Amino acid sequence: MKFNFLKISIAVFPFVLAAVFFISGCKSDKIIDEEKFIMLYTDLVIAQDTSNADYNMMIKIRSQVLDRYKVTDEQYKFTIDYYNENPDRWQVFFEKVTAYVDNLKLEAAKKP
Structure with a gap:
C-alpha cells in the first residue's frame, strides 16, 4: 500500500x-507594476479629491485614469487585492506615494 x-x-x-x-x-x-501604480493611484486620488462628482462621475473618472495608464479594471482590482493581503505593503506603498507627491510639488514650484 x-x-x-x-x-x-x-x-x-x-x-x-x-x-x-x-x-x-x-x-x-x-498586478500593476509598482511605479505605474504609484502614479495611477496618485492621479486617481487627486482627480477624486478635486471633483465634487457624484458616484457615476467617480466611476467615469476612475475609468479615464485607468485608460490613461493602459490598465484594466481587472488589473486594478487584482492589485488592490494584492496590497490588501499584507498591510505592510500598503505602508511601503504610501511612503512611496508621499515621496512622489512631494516630488510633484517641487517640480510644480519650479515652473514659472
Whole structure:
C-alpha cells in the first residue's frame, strides 16, 4: 500500500508543481507594476479629491485614469487585492506615494 502511494505521489507531484507555478504566474501578470501604480493611484486620488462628482462621475473618472495608464479594471482590482493581503505593503506603498507627491510639488514650484 505504501509503495503505491509513493508511486502515485511521485507521478502527480510534477503536475501539482506546474499548476502552482502557472497559477502564481497568472496572478503576477494581473498586478500593476509598482511605479505605474504609484502614479495611477496618485492621479486617481487627486482627480477624486478635486471633483465634487457624484458616484457615476467617480466611476467615469476612475475609468479615464485607468485608460490613461493602459490598465484594466481587472488589473486594478487584482492589485488592490494584492496590497490588501499584507498591510505592510500598503505602508511601503504610501511612503512611496508621499515621496512622489512631494516630488510633484517641487517640480510644480519650479515652473514659472
